[in-house]
Amino acid sequence: MGPTVFHSDDLGQTWQEPENGAIRFAEEDGAALERIWQLYPDAEDRPGVVWAGCEPISVWKSTDGGEHFELNRSLWNHPDKEQWGAGYGGAAAHSVLPSPADPDTVHVAMSTGGVYRSTDGGQSWTARNHGISAYFMPDPNPEVGQCVHKIARDPGKPDTLFAQNHHGVYRSDDNADNWVSIADGLPTDFGFVMLTHPRTSGTAWVVPIKADGERIPPEGHLAVHRTNDGGASWTRLSTGLPDREFNAVLRDAAAVDTAEPAGVYFGTRGGSVYASADEGNVFVEVASHLPDVLCVRAAALDGAHDAAG
Template identity: 55%
Template sequence: MTDAVLLMIGTRKGLWLARSDPARETWSFDGPHFLMNEVIACAVDQRDGKTRLLAGAMSNHFGPQVFRSDDGGATWDETANGAIRFPEDTGAALEQVWQLTPGLESEPGVVYAGTQPSALFRSTDRGETFEMVRSLWDHPHRKQWGAGYGGQAIHTILPGVTDPNAMTVAMSTGGVYQTENGGQSWAPANVGVKAYFLPDPWPEFGQCVHKVARNPNRPERLYIQNHHGVYRTDDGGAHWTSIADGLPSDFGFPIAVDPHDPDSVYVFPLVADSERIPPGGKPRVWRSDDAGDTWTELSKGLPEDGFYAGVMRDALTIDGSDPTGVYFGSRDGSVFASKDRGESWALVTGHLPDVMCVRSAVLS
């Protein structure tokens, strides 16, 4: 028997919290929180023996805000005038919070945020206030970063596993950037990643990377789900190699790595950028247990046909249970759960607003 699991489910019209029993068989729901707010970023911060829930919510009336809860979602706090504010001299304003990522265990107060327009922010008070990482905003490439279909934003933040001076971020569009000196400077890390829509399909930067993932026990190995393309690097991002062979399509949004096994990676393919539906109307998670050399279709318990909703970049997540739990939410408001590494699935809930993000945490 494992511990219970918490799911944070962000949608176009609010946030729902789902809690399982220890067997991960039944679920109870709490919500909506922030009704009619779009929630595309959320995080569970369990460092330092405390649990804080973070949600990036966008109100059409009040604008974007970071909310935080220290009592499991019973109450929420927000920062007056906004936790994230662009410096006046940038001439920019926060449009949306796309990513919230707790920092290292050794820095329990640090939380990072990725935003639209593409900027990286750092908090030292667990998400109450943030300061822009100015070196990335001032990067000479920034004026050439373009907007993807959903906007121009930083959607992936991977702090160094043991080194607080190292970090990988990714954006659409712009690609992957890394620092090894605490953000004093940033370098693109996109060699081998294709941007078929550009005149030069192999540029230094400008790729439409959809998501980057890794297992912290092997930080030099990272995986990309690209705008057409699935890639792996074994040298920390210096070179990327395609691992899309064996998949029904190389287009999709999420990618996730098993926290127990750096060779075990999950994707949710869609037909193409021009047909953003599962192939054949069949929702399928695909898993590789050999770092992308081969792939296995995981379908038991999922609909057999008539399913035409996509899964967004942060709407597939993995917990730390053993065996590993895998969860995804779709644009039709369905949330599915697997408690056996994707070998079988069960519907957790349906008919929510379209799901934008799902985050999981084991409740010990």
């Protein structure tokens, strides 16, 4: 019982569970799997490779399409581990981004811990949070212990990454060695979502919300914000969204597909799902009265937009 991985080979019509559980700690690890935050396939030229980010903070890798996963022990036994803590959502490695340009480079984002990078296929990991400010903490510039909410890679420029932090929106152009703030022009620098365009470099989407005690859209006005220039400027997108909304959008409750133009999707903690077929210019509500929407994923099938939550 508990969290596990199912896989489908027929677009979700049927599902299979590995006989012995795909992700399982060994008894000597002294830990139990609490939550699987992300399953992320590697590049197209690495078929069968799937990465998983989990709670407690751990990264796992499968080379057989998700039938079996192996714990990355270098990260699990990392000397920084004592400095990692739990945010309000738990202590988790919630984002795993293998580089499409270099099979040995992988980025992991954890809350709380920050961004870590491996350049040797996961044999070693180094914190990469230079330039990120935690101005609400006693130490405003910690290299270890940052609370990053989501990271996303620019597919057109694999060394460029975008990050939505507990407070702060950032971009790195050097594979996470350095980060610069791109929050100017946003109503708040707090949020959970970070999406990047599947083809157009410099295009990204965020969903700002008020911080901490009031995790609702600013002034109760739900809006997506898009940049087309790497964060130098932002455009507010709210056509089709409700005038008043008091529910947050969580880190994995948003997605972008690969259609032309790209579709953008997100769900709220109020149980609504919104979709845009034109990169966020106009949204329509496609589902309502659901429980908290925790995850939304999208795909373009034969050129058409399709999403699942």
